[in-house]
Amino acid sequence: MALDAFGFLFTGRGLDPDRDRSVIERDGFRAVMVGMADPARAPEIAARLVDEGIQLIELCGGFGPVWTARVIEATKSRVPVGSVGYGPESIDGMAALFPPQAG
Numbered sequence: 001m002a003l004d005a006f007g008f009l010f011t012g013r014g015l016d017p018d019r020d021r022s023v024i025e026r027d028g029f030r031a032v033m034v035g036m037a038d039p040a041r042a043p044e045i046a047a048r049l050v051d052e053g054i055q056l057i058e059l060c061g062g063f064g065p066v067w068t069a070r071v072i073e074a075t076k077s078r079v080p081v082g083s084v085g086y087g088p089e090s091i092d093g094m095a096a097l098f099p100p101q102a103g
Contacts, residue, residue, distance in 0.1 A: 003056060006031045007049040009042050009071075010060035011098075017045050039067045043074030050075050059083040062098040 008031065012020075015035035024031045032054060034045055039062070046057050057075065059068055061084040068083040075081060086094050 001055075004029055005052075005054045005056075007046070007054040007057045008033045008060070009045060009057065009063070010035050011037065011039055011062045013037060017041055039063050042067050043070045046071045046081070047074045050078050055079055057081045061086050061094060064098070 006029075010033070012035050015037045017034045017036040020035040022033045024033075032049060032052075034049070036042065036045065042059065042063060049057060056079055057071065059071060059081070063071075063083055065083070068081060072081045
């Protein structure tokens, strides 16, 4: 089986996942990028993407391991879910950009 449908979720101030969504389609391949202000929306959005045929989901590094686990749970492991990782040299910079949130 080939990868034909990829989803990428990211966070950003003021983003609305119902509006801030981009799709790239070429030669039978589709990539869907969805932005959201609140990472708590990621499980719901990811499950919806899987229902729409997305075969693989990647989360930006701002989600972290807790939200990655929640997305895996919400998608019931029907597709691979991964997250962008950053090495130790980037930890302080990432913490400044994405302060811990209750969740």
